[in-house]
Amino acid sequence: MPLKVQSTVSALCLFGVLTLLLCPSGQCDCRIFPSIAHGSHQDMSSFLSFTTVVHYECDEGYVLVGEPQITCRNSQWSSPAPQCKALCLKPEIENGKLSVDKNQYVESENVTIRCNSGYVVVSSQNITCSENKTWYPEVSKCEWEVHNGCEQVLTGSQLLQCLPNPEDVKMALEVYKLSLEIKQLKQE
The missing domain is CATH 2.10.70.10 (Complement Module, domain 1)
Known part of the structure; x- marks a missing residue:
């Protein structure tokens, strides 16, 4: 060999x-x-x-x-x-935010939806990143909370509680002021 x-x-x-x-x-x-x-x-x-x-x-x-x-x-x-x-993308929460702020979340990670002042969570406040890269349950929304007595605003001071932003308050005050002027003109 x-x-x-x-x-x-x-x-x-x-x-x-x-x-x-x-x-x-x-x-x-x-x-x-x-x-x-x-x-x-x-x-x-x-x-x-x-x-x-x-x-x-x-x-x-x-x-x-x-x-x-x-x-x-x-x-x-x-x-x-x-x-x-799995990785889940950060959900967009209009008028709110998440308890943990990141761009991506790992499967089985839980986060809590926190709404801005004057807003409430419509469905589930807690969501979880699932193995199919989606949130479970479905991502909730933050909606404006209508306080008792705000259905029909009678005085300008109540506007601050009933309207979601300053621009709406300003517009409502202008309309209210105009309605008072019209009422006064009718009385004359």
């Missing part, structure tokens, strides 16, 4: 013997990688290594939670496979 072939065969035999010494029952198997939903994995192991190294990445729209790289030696993984969690 040529020297090059003989040294290759010797190396392979030595590799086989070492494998049997480290794993005598033949049960050591790190070739089955833990799979993850919404992501992929890549074997990063070197050829003659007794340690399997797997690197994980998530699909677009998902974020990796856990170790991005795990190793296996003697059929034991260094840690569980990571997870790819």
Whole structure:
């Protein structure tokens, strides 16, 4: 046998013997990688290594939670496979805001809708980022709260409680003033 072939065969035999010494029952198997939903994995192991190294990445729209790289030696993984969690975009809340202000939220993250002064949440105040990248329950709205007695405004002082912004108050006061002038003209 040529020297090059003989040294290759010797190396392979030595590799086989070492494998049997480290794993005598033949049960050591790190070739089955833990799979993850919404992501992929890549074997990063070197050829003659007794340690399997797997690197994980998530699909677009998902974020990796856990170790991005795990190793296996003697059929034991260094840690569980990571997870790819969905990302939810920040919902727009007109006349309100969220308890936690970020651009993106991770699956199963809860936030509370807080309305501006004078506004109330129409449906559920608490929402959760779900695995399909949407909010559950559906994002609520903040609507102007109509106080008792505001259905028919009789005096200008009540306008501040009944109208949502200063421009509306100003306009209502002008209309009220005009109605008083008309009433006065009718009495004359």
